[in-house]
Amino acid sequence: MSNYSSDLPPNERPSEHITGLDNARDEPVPHSRHSAMQSEQRDTLNVIFIASLLLMAGVVFLASNFDLLPAFNNAEPWEWIVLGAGGLMVLFAIVRAISPDHAGPNLFGIIIGLVLLGFGAGAVFGVDISLTQWWPVILIILGLSAMARAIGNRR
Secondary structure, three states: OOOOHOOOOHHOOOOOOOOOEEEEEEOOOOHHHHHHHHHHHHHHHHHHHHHHHHHHHHHHHHHHHOOOOOOOOOHHHHHHHHHEEEHHHHHHHHHHHOOOOOOOOOOOHHHHHHHHHHHHHHHOOOOOOOOOHHHHHHHHHHHHHHHHHHHHOOO
């Protein structure tokens, strides 16, 4: 008597891993090569964001130490860093939204980036940032983000 599964060609035999784990590595097996590549690219973009943030903060503090930081409204280095961090967050959210290799815009990143930009601009340039005047901008951003996500899902 022969075992039924041993009579089948190797490509038609049932899988021995029911759990989806590779016994040799004890790690989840990626569903597809695309999802593994997309996760790696997302991680790379996060590392680039953190590196850019550190670089920008270092440049601001160095400029402050040598009295090269522009003196708008006697802004402190941290206020410039808040402004720069907001700009970087919005920039990286836009990169995620238009890049075909990423899932779509990060709504959290867009909103937090704009809030940081607003506070930074208010401190550095003396812009009046009041929620009663600027709340329509939040609605516009939410709408644009939803559109970008819908367009991104069609790819």
